[in-house]
């Protein structure tokens with residue numbers, strides 16, 4: 001038996017890139033290195049210029065992505081002290097839709113001096129929200145034409161996705177649209193820099209570019225209806241050569257291999273997306289198991305045998321998560337962020353004093369106090385829409401609700417009610433999938449929040465009535481990317497032939513939360529009330545939240561006019 005074999009997973013986040021070196025046989029995480037992006041999130045001023053960006057813009061510098069390869073990869077090799085010849089594969093995962101215009105020679109347009117001063121030549125980060133007008137028009141036109149693809153995306157295409165972003169470029173900088181040889185997801189662009197081959201992955205194509213394995217992209221007529229100049233977008237500037245997740249993109253070219261400290265020819269997997277790469281890393285490679293990637297928000301992912309239309313899902317894509325299955329994605333737009341808001345705005349100083357006296361985190365203090373209650377005891381019920389509702393209502397104009405407060409209500413009771421509201425939100429998603437014919441028998445959890453609060457995880461198990469298995473790895477996206485790297489290398493090279501084999505060996509479960517039957521029964525009653533509130537405020541019976549937003553907007557206008565005087 002030769003030396004141990006390793007794979008590297010690189011997770012490209014919003015602020016930084018993280019390389020993780022993993023032992024292929026066991027999935028053991030040997031070394032990790034994080035490189036912050038020098039230009040970070042560019043949302044105010046274009047680097048090296050005085051050019052100011054407009055509201056809702058969020059750009060990145062593609063050279064920062066390359067620096068992650070040049071710095072983080074040699075660092076993990078150095079820290080682990082292994083022979084680089086034993087690294088058999090490499091995979092990356094990215095935020096998405098993070099996209100860029102690319103020149104014929106493969107460079108990002110913003111790397112060319114003549115385009116450097118044009119903000120539209122740079123990478124548009126997933127949270128660039130300035131293409132909302134284009135997204136609204138796209139949705140209106142698609143609905144009026146009865147485009148069937150809308151149903152695959154819960155009825156709406158997001159402004160975060162690639163077509164609205166490309167359309168914004170065409171609207172505001174037609175010269176950049178013209179100059180672009182093609183538009184690419186950053187995950188494919190970085191993979192191309194490593195392999196020298198332009199290979200597009202089925203995950204971002206399916207979830208972010210309205211591509212379908214059988215139907216392809218929307219037709220020319222649809223693009224023409226958006227804008228006659230977009231008629232040939234697919235043929236001229238997108239690729240229809242889409243490769244399934246789990247495939248090999250190519251081998252590392254020698255120039256890159258030298259800079260990264262690896263052997264030329266090392267297998268590179270096709271690009272992937274962070275939340276989707278985390279699924280096999282949580283041990284999930286078959287249907288019926290929904291993975292919750294839990295942090296500031298929750299991304300819900302599940303595999304299915306068939307393509308079904310599920311109300312309010314973010315998307316369904318064949319081969320989108322694991323080859324051979326339909327990958328479904330749904331989500332809640334704020335979860336950890338709601339608790340963060342509560343702690344920052346509604347917890348009295350005396351609680352912070354107690355936490356600091358005991359040298360514990362404020363969340364731990366609240367968890368301890370809130371754990372003393374049984375479901376229903378506080379008389380509170382909340383709706384988890386502090387940042388709108390992603391699934392199943394797909395409505396960013398919905399806002400939060402707290403019901404049942406009295407003069408005796410305590411902060412920990414509200415904290416618990418907010419956690420329960422997010423658990424009910426997840427249950428609504430689970431129920432909607434099951435009703436649409438996509439089975440869900442178990443929940444899996446990964447992401448920071450899944451390992452931070454036991455009470456929260458037990459509430460999720462009790463509110464859904466489902467067992468929850470928590471992944472051991474705290475870096476599931478990077479682990480998933482490394483697993484796909486090992487699959488790209490293949491068994492003969494010391495890796496795996498399939499992601500199923502890799503998942504069996506490289507992942508593990510840290511903890512299982514089992515529903516408590518008494519609490520399940522109590523939460524059933526509360527969930528019935530949640531559903532009534534959810535439908536009342538969310539499905540048009542009372543649009544008070546939207547009216548309040550309108551009043552707020554008008555009041556702000558009036559106030560600013562008064563201040564101008």
Ligand SMILES: Nc1ncnc2c1ncn2[C@@H]1O[C@H](COP(=O)(O)OP(=O)(O)O)[C@@H](O)[C@H]1O
Pocket residue numbers: 294295296297335336337338339340341363364447448449452453456
């Ligand atoms: N003990 C806790 N209980 C509940 N929420 C927490 C706790 N600790 C942190 N949070 C919330 O969880 C989120 C951080 O989760 P994490 O997975 O680390 O972040 P991210 O989504 O950025 O990866 C924050 O929104 C934070 O407010």
Ligand SMILES: O=C(CO)[C@@H](O)[C@@H](O)COP(=O)(O)O
Pocket residue numbers: 013014094095096097126273274275299
């Ligand atoms: O949209 C997706 C996945 O579909 C994410 O890449 C994007 O929301 C960024 O996620 P993170 O905030 O980096 O977890």
